[in-house]
Amino acid sequence: MKIGELAKRTGVSVRSLRYYESQGLISPVRLANGYREYSPLAAETVKTIKLYLNLGLTTEEIAGFLHCVLKNKEAFCAEVMPLYESKLEEIERQLHQLTQIKLNLEERMASIRREREGSGAKAQTKAGEE
Amino acid sequence: MKIGELAKRTGVSVRSLRYYESQGLISPVRLANGYREYSPLAAETVKTIKLYLNLGLTTEEIAGFLHCVLKNKEAFCAEVMPLYESKLEEIERQLHQLTQIKLNLEERMASIRREREGSGAKAQTKAGEE
DNA sequence: ATAGACCCTGACACCAGTGTCAAGGTCAAC
DNA sequence: GTTGACCTTGACACTGGTGTCAGGGTCTAT
Numbered sequence: 001m002k003i004g005e006l007a008k009r010t011g012v013s014v015r016s017l018r019y020y021e022s023q024g025l026i027s028p029v030r031l032a033n034g035y036r037e038y039s040p041l042a043a044e045t046v047k048t049i050k051l052y053l054n055l056g057l058t059t060e061e062i063a064g065f066l067h068c069v070l071k072n073k074e075a076f077c078a079e080v081m082p083l084y085e086s087k088l089e090e091i092e093r094q095l096h097q098l099t100q101i102k103l104n105l106e107e108r109m110a111s112i113r114r115e116r117e118g119s120g121a122k123a124q125t126k127a128g129e130e
Numbered sequence: 131m132k133i134g135e136l137a138k139r140t141g142v143s144v145r146s147l148r149y150y151e152s153q154g155l156i157s158p159v160r161l162a163n164g165y166r167e168y169s170p171l172a173a174e175t176v177k178t179i180k181l182y183l184n185l186g187l188t189t190e191e192i193a194g195f196l197h198c199v200l201k202n203k204e205a206f207c208a209e210v211m212p213l214y215e216s217k218l219e220e221i222e223r224q225l226h227q228l229t230q231i232k233l234n235l236e237e238r239m240a241s242i243r244r245e246r247e248g249s250g251a252k253a254q255t256k257a258g259e260e
Numbered sequence: 261a262t263a264g265a266c267c268c269t270g271a272c273a274c275c276a277g278t279g280t281c282a283a284g285g286t287c288a289a290c
Numbered sequence: 291g292t293t294g295a296c297c298t299t300g301a302c303a304c305t306g307g308t309g310t311c312a313g314g315g316t317c318t319a320t
Contacts, residue, residue: 013278013279015277015278015279015280016277016278019276019277019278033285033286033287034285034286035286053277058275058276058277059276059277060276
């Protein structure tokens with residue numbers, strides 16, 4: 001199957017398929033005319049790539065274990081678990097940071113509302129002071 | 131005061147101060163030799179900018195109301211509240227997305243652990259399936 | 261007058277995946 | 291033999307604040 005066909009089947013753009021290839025994630029054979037020819041299994045591969053991208057992994061990280069998980073159960077691939085762990089930590093750091101921002105935002109919004117109701121009585125809360 | 135001095139006082143890099151200027155946030159006067167000359171009040175302004183950046187606002191958004199909040203109480207500036215509201219929504223969207231990713235990650239990690247303990251008995255959970 | 265600290269502008273790099281355009285080759289059908 | 295759909299590579303844009311370098315000007319103190 002050619003690249004347009006694969007794009008249609010997987011819902012991934014032609015541009016992205018070529019990008020995945022440049023990152024070493026897929027390796028279609030080339031026809032005599034230079035066209036990429038994908039095996040029918042490629043659709044599964046692409047869906048797997050999408051899955052890992054959705055987990056927040058980068059193409060580079062995926063490249064490190066994709067070969068293994070395509071042939072084995074994921075649990076068999078030793079590279080995966082440490083990657084998941086560090087990714088989880090990263091996500092948690094981001095969650096913490098976002099939550100902090102959210103709290104500060106809400107505090108400032110509440111402060112403004114108080115000030116408006118109180119007819120400008122209280123002093124301005126000048127900072128969230130991280 | 132010149133830019134290096136302001137950088138020292140505020141903890142913001144010279145590079146960033148120039149960037150803020152290019153975004154219309156600060157407007158130092160220029161000396162005959164082309165050097166930027168900042169008023170003593172500039173340090174306060176820069177700290178205010180930092181504050182809003184830490185709330186997740188962009189320089190462009192800050193530019194829209196900075197002038198007002200430097201002269202008035204924040205509650206007086208009508209532009210601020212809607213901005214906070216939409217920013218809060220954005221943050222909440224991101225929180226939701228990150229939380230979803232986190233759950234998927236944890237589920238996959240748990241699945242791998244089960245598989246390893248169970249000596250490869252159960253089938254591979256092939257996807258988080260968004 | 262020269263060293264050294266400070267200032268200037270302009271530009272590239274980063275993250276990382278995707279959109280999009282240009283300029284051109286291939287192929288099937290009419 | 292020409293149209294039109296599909297393929298190729300290469301390149302720039304985007305997000306957005308910051309680091310960093312190049313190449314050069316200014317000022318102060320010795």
